[in-house]
Structures are given as structure tokens and as C-alpha cells.
């Protein structure tokens with residue numbers, strides 16, 4: 001049987017995603033009660049990182065250990081991946097030795113190439129285009145605080161980047177409406193906008209996007225790989241900060257999320273990190289539980 005991969009949210013059906021989110025909450029509750037679970041005993045996850053990471057690395061590595069398995073960190077600097085060995089050859093070899101592979105790259109195409117050659121499930125742990133694992137955690141966090149997100153309005157404020165693209169996919173899969181406010185020239189991919197035009201509304205004014213929204217979300221102005229654009233982006237995005245004034249136009253129960261790392265004073269004001277409606281820390285913790293659910297699903301082909 002060909003391995004199931006998780007390269008974008010569209011690799012799962014809505015039912016599978018909803019089951020994953022529920023299972024993530026179950027694993028969170030069990031873990032908090034101190035229950036030991038060894039569903040992935042003797043299983044191994046390879047973790048390939050072309051880019052830096054704190055949350056993704058810690059959550060996948062801790063998650064495998066908590067489920068009785070192991071995870072290995074592979075950096076292109078120390079492996080033949082960084083010396084030009086074809087990605088497909090690496091995929092054939094690595095996947096012949098482990099039970100799943102998690103990979104974070106610049107080009108999305110690299111993850112796709114790896115997955116096509118891999119005999120083990122491959123998980124996209126962020127590319128320049130998508131960050132689906134973060135959306136599992138975000139959807140789980142919303143549900144734990146507010147119940148189903150179906151029919152809600154979500155406001156994306158800032159860059160039309162990898163996180164925004166995954167929010168567009170999530171709008172389709174989880175059935176909510178997404179208002180996207182970006183400066184001119186920083187809109188999400190035209191293909192995604194076209195494919196999901198009934199789910200998303202593109203706007204310029206952050207206040208318009210945030211009005212009566214049930215969830216406000218933002219991300220850094222310059223993503224990994226865009227460090228040279230930092231100054232130009234600070235200028236372009238200067239009106240795109242989530243702060244109290246923006247929160248005031250949202251629904252009174254609106255939640256606030258940020259995938260982190262955050263740049264306080266840029267895309268989010270310092271006080272908003274600790275706002276009563278901010279669920280940013282819970283969201284970060286849920287990377288652990290959401291991905292444990294994902295690992296069980298992909299490696300064991302079941303959730304129980």
C-alpha cells in the first residue's frame with residue numbers, strides 16, 4: 001500500500017481532519033492526566049530541517065518519545081543532503097529505515113519530490129508555501145476554546161505567506177470564511193485565491209478584515225528566507241499590527257492566534273500576547289498533541 005503523506009491540508013478529507021483534531025484533544029487530556037501511551041513503540045521518525053525551528057523540532061521529537069518511539073534530527077549541513085545527493089535518492093534510503101519522515105524546506109517542490117520517492121509517510125513541517133501542521137494545532141485550539149469553527153469568520157492580518165495559504169486551505173476544509181488583509185503586493189497566491197474565491201475575501205484595511213471576526217491571526221512580516229527584505233517589509237506592513245484597537249472591532253469573544261516566533265512591536269503589540277483572548281501559548285503547546293495524533297494516523301493508519 002502506498003504511504004499516505006501530509007504535504008498540505010488537502011491530503012486529508014474533512015472528516016479525517018476533524019477526527020485528527022478530536023484525537024489531538026484526547027491525547028492532550030490523557031497526557032495532562034499523566035497517562036502513559038506507547039502506540040509508537042519501536043517506531044522511528046526522521047526529521048529533516050533546511051530551516052531553523054524551535055516548536056516543530058521540540059514537538060515532533062518530544063511527541064515520538066512520549067508515544068514510545070524515537071526521532072532523529074537530520075540537518076543538511078551534516079548529511080549528504082547538503083552535498084548534492086539527489087533528494088529522491090535520499091528519500092528512498094531514509095524511508096527504507098524509518099517509519100515516517102518530517103521535512104522542513106524552502107521550496108515546496110522539494111517536499112513533493114521527497115514524498116514521491118518515499119516509501120514511508122512524509123509530513124510537511126513548513127515550506128515557503130504551506131504550514132499544515134500549524135493549522136492542525138490552530139484548529140484544535142479553536143475547538144478547545146470555542147467549539148466548532150464551522151461558519152465562523154477568521155481574519156488573517158499581514159503577509160499572504162505560507163501560514164496564510166494554509167489558512168485558505170483550512171477555510172475550505174473546516175468550512176469557515178477567511179478575510180485576508182494584506183498590503184498591496186503581498187497577497188496570497190493567485191491560484192489559491194481563484195480556487196477558493198467563495199471562502200475568502202481579500203481586503204486592504206485590517207479593521208475591515210477584523211470587524212466582527214471570531215478569530216484574528218497574524219504571522220511575522222518577513223518569513224525565513226526573506227531576511228534581506230526585513231526593512232522594506234517593516235515599511236509596507238507598518239499598519240498591519242494586531243493591537244488593542246484592532247481587537248476592539250472584532251467579536252467580543254474573538255480569539256487571537258500567532259504561530260510564533262513573534263516580533264513584538266511589529267505584527268503584534270507586546271500587550272496582545274498576554275491579552276485575555278490570546279490563546280497563543282495554548283496554540284504552541286497543541287503542536288505537540290496535534291502532531292502526536294497525526295503521527296499515529298500516518299504510521300498506524302488508525303486513530304483510537
Ligand code: CP
Pocket residue numbers: 052053054055056057126134259260261
Ligand atoms: N510555529 C513554528 O512552526 O515554529 P518553529 O519555526 O519554531 O518550528
Ligand code: NVA
Pocket residue numbers: 126161162163219220222223224259260261
Ligand atoms: N511564516 C513563518 C512561519 C514560521 C513558523 C516563516 O515561514 O518563517
